[in-house]
Amino acid sequence: MDLTLLLQGIVSGILASGLYALVSVGLALAIGVIGIVNFAHGEFFMVGAFITYQLFISFGFDPVISLFFVAPTLFLLGGAIYQSSIRYVLKAPELNQMLLTFGISIILQNLALLIWGGDPRTISSVAYRSIGYQLGGVSIGLVPLASFLISLVIVGSLYYALLKTPAGRAMRAVAQNRMGASLIGLEVNRVYLVTFALSALLAGLGGVMIAVIQSPTPIVGFAFTLKAFAIVVLAGLGNIRGILWASLVVALSESLVATLVPNGDALRNAVFFAIIFVVLIARSRRLA
Amino acid sequence: MSTALKVEGLAASYGKIQVFWNISFHVDEGEFVTIIGANGAGKTTVLKTISGLIPLRGGSVQAFGKSLKGFSAAKIVRAGLGHVPEGRQLFGLMTVLENIESGADYLPEARKEAAKTKDFVYKLFPRLAEREPQLAGTLSGGELQMLAIGRALMSKPRLLLVDEPSLGLAPALTKTVFGALQQINKEGVTVVLVEQNVQQSLKLADRAFVLENGEIIKEASGAKLLHDPDVQAAYLSI
Numbered sequence: 001m002d003l004t005l006l007l008q009g010i011v012s013g014i015l016a017s018g019l020y021a022l023v024s025v026g027l028a029l030a031i032g033v034i035g036i037v038n039f040a041h042g043e044f045f046m047v048g049a050f051i052t053y054q055l056f057i058s059f060g061f062d063p064v065i066s067l068f069f070v071a072p073t074l075f076l077l078g079g080a081i082y083q084s085s086i087r088y089v090l091k092a093p094e095l096n097q098m099l100l101t102f103g104i105s106i107i108l109q110n111l112a113l114l115i116w117g118g119d120p121r122t123i124s125s126v127a128y129r130s131i132g133y134q135l136g137g138v139s140i141g142l143v144p145l146a147s148f149l150i151s152l153v154i155v156g157s158l159y160y161a162l163l164k165t166p167a168g169r170a171m172r173a174v175a176q177n178r179m180g181a182s183l184i185g186l187e188v189n190r191v192y193l194v195t196f197a198l199s200a201l202l203a204g205l206g207g208v209m210i211a212v213i214q215s216p217t218p219i220v221g222f223a224f225t226l227k228a229f230a231i232v233v234l235a236g237l238g239n240i241r242g243i244l245w246a247s248l249v250v251a252l253s254e255s256l257v258a259t260l261v262p263n264g265d266a267l268r269n270a271v272f273f274a275i276i277f278v279v280l281i282a283r284s285r286r287l288a
Numbered sequence: 289m290s291t292a293l294k295v296e297g298l299a300a301s302y303g304k305i306q307v308f309w310n311i312s313f314h315v316d317e318g319e320f321v322t323i324i325g326a327n328g329a330g331k332t333t334v335l336k337t338i339s340g341l342i343p344l345r346g347g348s349v350q351a352f353g354k355s356l357k358g359f360s361a362a363k364i365v366r367a368g369l370g371h372v373p374e375g376r377q378l379f380g381l382m383t384v385l386e387n388i389e390s391g392a393d394y395l396p397e398a399r400k401e402a403a404k405t406k407d408f409v410y411k412l413f414p415r416l417a418e419r420e421p422q423l424a425g426t427l428s429g430g431e432l433q434m435l436a437i438g439r440a441l442m443s444k445p446r447l448l449l450v451d452e453p454s455l456g457l458a459p460a461l462t463k464t465v466f467g468a469l470q471q472i473n474k475e476g477v478t479v480v481l482v483e484q485n486v487q488q489s490l491k492l493a494d495r496a497f498v499l500e501n502g503e504i505i506k507e508a509s510g511a512k513l514l515h516d517p518d519v520q521a522a523y524l525s526i
Contacts, residue, residue, distance in 0.1 A: 034331060098404045130358075169382070169386065170393075170394065172379070172382065173379050173382070173390055176381055180377035182341065182360070182361035182362050182369050183341075183373065184393070184394060184439065185365040185394040186362055186389050187360060187362045188439045274480045
């Protein structure tokens with residue numbers, strides 16, 4: 001086996017895991033705190049990517065600057081979607097919730113198709129897009145590296161906020177015991193609203209990064225929804241702490257399959273399905 | 289003496305199942321009131337309706353002269369009502385300290401005095417101070433009950449609703465919990481206690497009600513009800 005190729009696979013996997021964690025942690029929040037399985041999560045990611053693209057094309061905004069525009073926009077979009085639809089199905093059967101979020105996903109995808117068309121949109125003229133470093137034969141792109149570090153900072157800040165701030169404790173309280181949360185003076189519906197909006201914001205920030213790493217299309221979010229589900233399932237539904245290592249497992253597996261297996265690039269998208277499959281079977285055997 | 293709680297024509301239901309239609313009573317400020325009754329009489333539902341956990345289907349609830357109509361459970365806590373519910377409803381994956389602090393975190397007035405209230409809670413239940421860094425989910429039944437009362441006290445309630453605090457506790461712990469409730473009442477907090485341990489709870493009560501099939505059928509001082517032949521026959525096996 002070519003050691004350099006193996007190292008390249010490992011490094012690429014580690015770098016991708018940051019973005020995966022950023023997107024998955026938002027989904028885990030929605031599932032853990034609100035109890036909603038949000039199939040539209042990846043579409044927030046896609047909207048973040050297209051806003052970044054549009055800001056670059058229309059105003060020449062650097063994607064790093066776009067982070068500060070996308071964050072409030074996606075927070076408001078998430079809040080508006082929660083207020084106009086999600087909150088009405090919170091007590092409905094899970095199937096109804098899933099169908100609703102799936103419908104929202106289709107609407108957002110088609111709106112993007114209407115506005116930006118189906119072709120990949122590239123932010124090609126960003127100077128740092130092509131910068132890379134060589135380290136013992138392993139190449140590290142500046143954009144994936146920066147995306148990894150920014151994602152880690154955001155996810156780390158989120159962990160800190162969840163553990164140490166009253167707002168974070170409010171989310172944990174609602175996730176653990178809704179009745180108990182009401183009895184300490186928390187308006188549970190308001191916590192849900194903020195959590196859903198925050199979940200959209202986190203996905204949107206991931207979208208800013210993917211706008212530079214790849215060339216987004218209206219369906220880019222769907223693949224990330226599936227990856228995020230694989231990560232959330234691996235970490236354990238609603239387990240925010242497990243997201244980091246689960247992201248690492250999924251991203252590394254994908255990267256190693258793509259690098260080491262012949263025609264592996266075509267197989268990489270099967271990896272997260274295999275992970276969901278194995279984890280669900282293993283968990284159900286443990287329960288049986 | 290002014291009125292802490294005034295309940296008139298209270299009605300509540302779980303879906304289509306009506307639990308009670310017309311319950312009325314009042315509690316004066318500083319009183320210790322006990323509600324006794326058999327399983328399924330509606331005691332827990334009365335407390336849950338007052339604290340907004342179950343929507344009011346009819347009638348009215350006033351606390352300290354203010355109507356609670358349309359108030360959410362969270363807003364009712366801000367109006368000065370603390371509730372120690374059946375099953376305790378604590379945050380099992382948070383530490384004892386986090387559970388305690390959470391009781392005051394979201395109430396601006398209570399937060400100002402949080403350190404002082406926490407000292408009072410720890411004086412009342414020194415065991416909680418020893419268990420501060422421990423996850424609430426790992427506590428014993430008695431400790432959980434102490435924590436539930438402590439968390440409710442952190443909201444600086446003027447009226448405390450307490451549901452079955454002795455459930456599943458050993459006699460020594462029951463004594464500790466009832467002693468603490470008596471102490472809380474002496475500090476000026478009005479207490480409404482729902483309890484199946486009729487003997488102990490009536491001993492504490494200034495006044496007590498007997499609830500049967502969703503209706504208050506008797507009301508008297510705790511001492512008087514303790515010697516009431518019907519109460520003795522139905523609840524004290526005498």
